[in-house]
Amino acid sequence: MSVSLERVRDLDRQDPLADFKRRFALPEGILYLDGNSLGAQPRAARDAVAATLDQWRDELIKGWNQGWFDAPERLGNKLAPLLGAGEGEVVVTDNITLNLFKLLGFITGQRTDGRHVVLSEGGNFPTDGYIAQGFCRLTDHEHRVLPEGADLAEHLDGVAVVVLSEVNYRTGRRRDMAATTRLVHAQGAEVVWDLAHSAGALPVALNDSGARYAVGCTYKYLNGGPGAPGFLYVRRDCQGEGWQPLSGWHGHAAPFAFDADYVPATNITRFRTGTHSALAYSALEASLALWADVDMQALREKSLALTELFRECLADVLTSHGIEDITPASEARGSQVSLVDTEHGYAIVQALIARGVIGDYREPGLLRFGFTPLYLSHEDVWQAARHFREVVESGEYRDPRFRVRAAVT
Amino acid sequence: MSVSLERVRDLDRQDPLADFKRRFALPEGILYLDGNSLGAQPRAARDAVAATLDQWRDELIKGWNQGWFDAPERLGNKLAPLLGAGEGEVVVTDNITLNLFKLLGFITGQRTDGRHVVLSEGGNFPTDGYIAQGFCRLTDHEHRVLPEGADLAEHLDGVAVVVLSEVNYRTGRRRDMAATTRLVHAQGAEVVWDLAHSAGALPVALNDSGARYAVGCTYKYLNGGPGAPGFLYVRRDCQGEGWQPLSGWHGHAAPFAFDADYVPATNITRFRTGTHSALAYSALEASLALWADVDMQALREKSLALTELFRECLADVLTSHGIEDITPASEARGSQVSLVDTEHGYAIVQALIARGVIGDYREPGLLRFGFTPLYLSHEDVWQAARHFREVVESGEYRDPRFRVRAAVT
Structure with a gap:
């Protein structure tokens, strides 16, 4: 050779x-x-999962007050530096499909300008388009697809929100996140970034790119384990308003008050839904400890x-x-x-x-x-x-x- | 004493x-x-999880073809006998909050009679009401609450779907599932049963009660582990039509064809969304093996x-x-x-x-x-x-x- x-x-x-x-x-x-x-x-994943099995056996329900319940925010904060995000801007929860749905609802629910198009990307990983279709059917938004290789600037008329991958799963092509975010915002649309093939693959620069919304998974480059949970990023100044439609008790401002009415938490916690797997989170947390040492x-x-x-x-x-x-x-x-x-x-x-x-x-x-x-x-x-x-x-x-x-x- | x-x-x-x-x-x-x-x-949960950790380490991506990918349906079939359901009627996936949202969309999307009320139950576990609120805000349905202790028959006017718990989480009161299902259907509404406090607590009789839709969790009486996945039941003859709105790639008729368009599977698989935790499912599968021996x-x-x-x-x-x-x-x-x-x-x-x-x-x-x-x-x-x-x-x-x-x- x-x-x-x-x-x-x-x-x-x-x-x-x-x-x-x-x-x-x-x-x-x-x-x-x-x-x-x-x-x-x-290697640390095995001991971490074994420790959670011990905790389930010995502590039973008390485990939820010993680190399980807060894991979505705690792991989000450990993940944030790899994404160029700050404390309180990332939560580890559910999967990419579901997190996209939440953000589509959260973003479109705050628009008052009548824009009703959700744009997904041709040639992107299919689930991003599938969930955009599901969202649009349910809510009378219009789903459009950006043809692969087309100029995004020419396809933003009437677009409320576009879902783009930073790195394409097939070609490995990386979009310029900062330039693209500027372009989308300048044309009055919003963008949700899918980081499935960039988180852990390269330094992601969410804050520096002006990005407000992103989703991703942790089972690829982040080594969180088979089917490890997804994550969701919302820039801090965008977290306060609106509802996300998958409103479950873990996203409530006071989940253990058992109130009849849903009152969303005012921070990143609002994007949680229901109970998550303590076993799955412990494997991911072991991996994130390793990532803390990576330049x-x-x-x-x-x-x-x-x-x-x-x-x-x-x-x-x-x-x-x-x-x-x-x-x-x-x-x-x-x-x-x-x-x-x-x-x-x-x-x-x-x-x-x-x-x-x-x-x-x-x-x-x-x-x-x-x-x-x-x-x-x-x-x-x-x-x-x-x-x-x-x-x-x-x-x-x-x-x-x-x-x-x-x-x- | x-x-x-x-x-x-x-x-x-x-x-x-x-x-x-x-x-x-x-x-x-x-x-x-x-x-x-x-x-x-x-006890079997520890070895089952350790085996999945071995599989992740040794088989890596191949694990998905060695039992991980089909786990939602396989575990659903193991769970079905405890619920009085048949083969292909139960899928283990996501959590109760998300599964309720799917069914609210699936059921209301098939109605053509203009009924637009989603009724949830006062005094029920709050997340059932929270997700009904989220669904109704997003879709312009009307959310109503059945007052605790009220006569259901008097609150079904205009109701498209009502969410009821078989066993109330606070009082432990059990509804008569067969009589209630008959009543709801006779008044032209649909019912989704929440089995959180009945699955594994008593013999549930979904088919015999005439129930068409149900959800539940596996971390309580079913001993699946902290945050073990939820489940969803749709009677076989009700699976064919309609969309469920959380349309992700694992619910596609051919997930590995990577088609641009979402085509839902025609069976219970359509209620899956995205990638699930193999670790979490293995702990639950160990518990379901034990349940197979229970009278x-x-x-x-x-x-x-x-x-x-x-x-x-x-x-x-x-x-x-x-x-x-x-x-x-x-x-x-x-x-x-x-x-x-x-x-x-x-x-x-x-x-x-x-x-x-x-x-x-x-x-x-x-x-x-x-x-x-x-x-x-x-x-x-x-x-x-x-x-x-x-x-x-x-x-x-x-x-x-x-x-x-x-x-x-």
């Missing part, structure tokens, strides 16, 4: 984030390039170095086999490499998985590889690229067993 | 459910009468025997100290004993907790004791009653430290 093994080992010796790998429990013989789907397990600038530098390394090692073989590299230029990139091969893409990914190199495949034709700087070394990436070359050059992927389709997440 | 220790030990020897107690991990020195708030821990008729008999025993042991001391026993007659009772003492109730509950007898207190004046036949013996109940007598007769509850209020769940 165009980069030597000696060279990548040298890069690993100089890597300021190298020690984090030891804080993850990683299976033997696996090169995991799918942390953008489900993050690996921080996000160093993370970004390593992320770009790893994605570049992978592309550089494969450039010639991609060209010679007609596989397109659609990975964006570094300033507009998340933390993934995206390749397109509509004919053999699925089989190549399956053949890689059979060798222990885990990436994923998304219809149509997309080979997706996520790069997680905390538990991937430069040598890991080099070895993954070596397997990729071998699979493609040998024709190994042509084996019929790699063409059988199964449900994949 | 009016019942001897020998007598209750004899009852324990004859108890067909006595062996279940060994399948729970219970703390030493605690008499737990709060399983109606948070159920105790089945629900025997459970009901023991539940009534335990509540009667507690009342009988305390009858004289309640009278002499002006504490009102509002527990309903056995046929109209859930699995709890409810006492009222607006002056000293809070302090009595705190004094009992200090002795290791865990009940709870709800404003105004309610002392609430839940009875869980799987892990409470007759002697446990007798000993709890003995403590209660001593606390009240000695005036122990008058200690100032028992008057300090803290947040309680």
Whole structure:
């Protein structure tokens, strides 16, 4: 390959984030390039979950007064620095689908200008469009879709709120959050940012970008565990007015007064709904403790170095086999490499998985590889690229067993 | 006391459910009468959660194809027999607040008769009313409250849907589900049953009652763990039409096709939203394995025997100290004993907790004791009653430290 093994080992010796790998429990013989789907397990997660099991057994109902009840706000405050947000601006709760619905209701309910369009993004992760559809059907708003690649500025007429991903889940393309937020606000619309593929993948700058609303998940780059809870950000000065429509007792100003009428909390707590899983939150809290030690600038530098390394090692073989590299230029990139091969893409990914190199495949034709700087070394990436070359050059992927389709997440 | 220790030990020897107690991990020195708030821990839960942690570590993303993704339907099918429901009629998902919102949207969206009232029940657990308020504000439905104790038949004019609890969380009063469902349907309205305090507390008869819609939680009598997921029931013949408004990708007919348009699954899956916690579901699944061995008729008999025993042991001391026993007659009772003492109730509950007898207190004046036949013996109940007598007769509850209020769940 165009980069030597000696060279990548040298890069690993100089890597300021190298020690984090030891804080993850990683299976033997696996090169995991799918942390953008489900993050690996921080070693501390096991003890944290065991401690919560002990607490359930020994303290029973008292556990709710020993850290469980306040976990949504406490974990939100631990997450906030990774997102460029402040204390009291982030709450960990429910999932992205539900948090988007809350914000669509919260934002449109405060508008008095008659704008009634909810715009979602073509080519974005589908659930963002699905929940916009659900919201619009229920409330007589109009749902429109921004065609992929279209100029947003030309599609904001009558738009009350647009849902945009900072990093696209397929292409890995990163939008300029500050410029886009300015554009949307200048045209009288509001924007909710979906941070699913940016939280933990790169330094997010919510406050500095002027962003008022965002949602995201914690089970990808943040390593919170399978189905770990989502989060929701509302800038502090936007929290006071309006209702969010999924008004449950945990979002009440005084949940244990058992009042008949709903009176929303005036802070980020208003976006909670009902009772959350103490087990799920404890795994995430263990991961957030690890994140507290991470230099996000160093993370970004390593992320770009790893994605570049992978592309550089494969450039010639991609060209010679007609596989397109659609990975964006570094300033507009998340933390993934995206390749397109509509004919053999699925089989190549399956053949890689059979060798222990885990990436994923998304219809149509997309080979997706996520790069997680905390538990991937430069040598890991080099070895993954070596397997990729071998699979493609040998024709190994042509084996019929790699063409059988199964449900994949 | 009016019942001897020998007598209750004899009852324990004859108890067909006595062996279940060994399948729970219970703390030493605690008499737990709060399983109606948070159920105790089945011993199998620890291994089940550890296995899911192993799976996350070793299988990573593949775990979603190894039982995680289908857990909402699989666990729903395990839960169904306890609710008198059939295969494919129950899904384990989200929480009660969110599941009520889905059903309010699903039901009202199918009405064409102009009825626009959503009725909730005064004195019911507040979140049911809160989410009805949120739904009505968002959709221009009218929210009304059925006054506590009022005749439902006189409050159904214009009602599209009413939310009723089978067992009231405060009084433990059980509604006749079959008769009430008939009444509501006959008046052209629909009813959603909240089973929070009946699932696992007594044999629920959804199908036999003619009920079409229900929601509930699994962290109380079902022992699924702190914040374990909720469930939702829709009778099979009512699943086909309409949208539920919280339309996320896990409820799509083909979630991994990543279609731009939302096409709901035509079965119970349509009520799923987004990604759920594999850890939380594994603890619940361990508990449901235990429930598969339970004879629900025997459970009901023991539940009534335990509540009667507690009342009988305390009858004289309640009278002499002006504490009102509002527990309903056995046929109209859930699995709890409810006492009222607006002056000293809070302090009595705190004094009992200090002795290791865990009940709870709800404003105004309610002392609430839940009875869980799987892990409470007759002697446990007798000993709890003995403590209660001593606390009240000695005036122990008058200690100032028992008057300090803290947040309680």
